[in-house]
Amino acid sequence: MAESLPVILLTGRINPRVREGLDGKFEVVTVDGDLSSLDESVIARARGIAGFNAAPAELIDQLPALEIIANFGVGYDGVDTAAAAKRNIIVTNTPDVLNDEVADTTIGLLLGTVRRLYDAEKWLRDGKWENEGPFALSPLSLRDRHVGLYGLGRIGLEIAKRLEPFKVKISYHTRSERKDVSYGYYSSLGELATAVDTLICIVPKTPETHKAIDADVLKALGPNGVMINVGRGWSVDEEALEAALKSGVIAAAGLDVFQDEPKVPAGLLDAPNLSVLPHIASASVPTRNAMADLVVANLVSWFTDGAVLTPVAETPAKTR
Ligand code: NAP
Numbered sequence: 001m002a003e004s005l006p007v008i009l010l011t012g013r014i015n016p017r018v019r020e021g022l023d024g025k026f027e028v029v030t031v032d033g034d035l036s037s038l039d040e041s042v043i044a045r046a047r048g049i050a051g052f053n054a055a056p057a058e059l060i061d062q063l064p065a066l067e068i069i070a071n072f073g074v075g076y077d078g079v080d081t082a083a084a085a086k087r088n089i090i091v092t093n094t095p096d097v098l099n100d101e102v103a104d105t106t107i108g109l110l111l112g113t114v115r116r117l118y119d120a121e122k123w124l125r126d127g128k129w130e131n132e133g134p135f136a137l138s139p140l141s142l143r144d145r146h147v148g149l150y151g152l153g154r155i156g157l158e159i160a161k162r163l164e165p166f167k168v169k170i171s172y173h174t175r176s177e178r179k180d181v182s183y184g185y186y187s188s189l190g191e192l193a194t195a196v197d198t199l200i201c202i203v204p205k206t207p208e209t210h211k212a213i214d215a216d217v218l219k220a221l222g223p224n225g226v227m228i229n230v231g232r233g234w235s236v237d238e239e240a241l242e243a244a245l246k247s248g249v250i251a252a253a254g255l256d257v258f259q260d261e262p263k264v265p266a267g268l269l270d271a272p273n274l275s276v277l278p279h280i281a282s283a284s285v286p287t288r289n290a291m292a293d294l295v296v297a298n299l300v301s302w303f304t305d306g307a308v309l310t311p312v313a314e315t316p317a318k319t320r
Pocket residue numbers: 074075076095096098102150151152153154155156173174175176177202203204205206208209230231232256257279280281282
């Protein structure tokens with residue numbers, strides 16, 4: 001009898017190209033919600049998960065034959081890597097293939113926020129240019145700004161490189177100073193926020209980054225301050241941000257990510273000088289295709305060669 005194909009569970013709202021890439025090579029089973037709708041034998045045989053940042057310990061623990069969790073996204077904060085590591089299950093993510101897209105979007109969000117591009121377009125579309133005259137001058141400009149990056153990893157570095165031609169000063173805070181860049185290094189986020197007037201957040205969601213951008217950090221940015229978050233909503237105290245925008249503690253903010261997506265607090269949306277995007281930094285067809293292809297490549301590589309392409313640090317490369 002021919003050997004059966006490995007069972008891969010597709011969990012969450014995953015890009016359809018993942019399924020297209022897996023079909024024919026694997027027995028692909030879509031999981032709608034929890035595992036209760038699945039046949040016992042499928043659960044017993046499931047060797048892989050292709051998922052959208054959602055593999056908690058409860059899911060992992062129900063799958064006795066699980067070998068690999070291939071996450072769609074570079075951030076894998078929704079995957080319980082400790083539970084995976086305990087069972088010797090490898091976790092992969094999609095680093096690098098989205099760096100340029102996310103960095104491009106960050107620059108767009110920064111410019112849109114500083115120069116009020118969204119409000120200006122609305123002014124034109126609402127007929128106000130014709131009926132009321134020119135759109136107001138933007139109080140803010142990118143000119144002479146000092147931009148601080150909270151996070152200077154794969155994506156942060158691409159953001160920094162894109163900022164260079166804008167002739168702004170660039171500094172950063174990470175836990176370890178990078179030896180390969182000449183940007184100013186600050187050993188704490190508070191010191192960085194005090195030095196700069198523009199802060200871009202591109203750190204992962206970890207216990208240490210929870211609400212790291214709080215009332216004190218916003219106050220340190222100052223009344224000319226601009227805060228952009230393209231990392232995770234988790235890293236910003238949204239109540240403090242709302243208060244800071246409403247009271248002029250900082251001048252403006254641009255957010256691609258939120259604490260409780262897709263819900264965004266009404267009070268925050270009410271705040272002045274806030275630009276918001278629905279978590280779209282990597283969301284172009286070419287980039288999402290590249291991410292999907294990397295998810296598939298990790299699974300194929302694991303089940304054919306017994307090795308993966310992009311393991312996460314918590315479950316380092318190993319062979320099957
Ligand atoms: P990365 O290469 O791992 O870089 C992470 C950076 O954050 C590093 O510079 C790291 O430096 C720093 N960092 C981590 N923990 C820190 C801490 N506690 N304090 C200060 N700095 C810290 O990751 P990446 O590929 O650039 O992605 C970063 C994150 O962006 C992802 O995890 C994801 O959450 C988010 N993201 C969002 C979107 C979107 O659509 N908006 C798209 C892609 C990624 P040290 O280790 O030296 O501290």
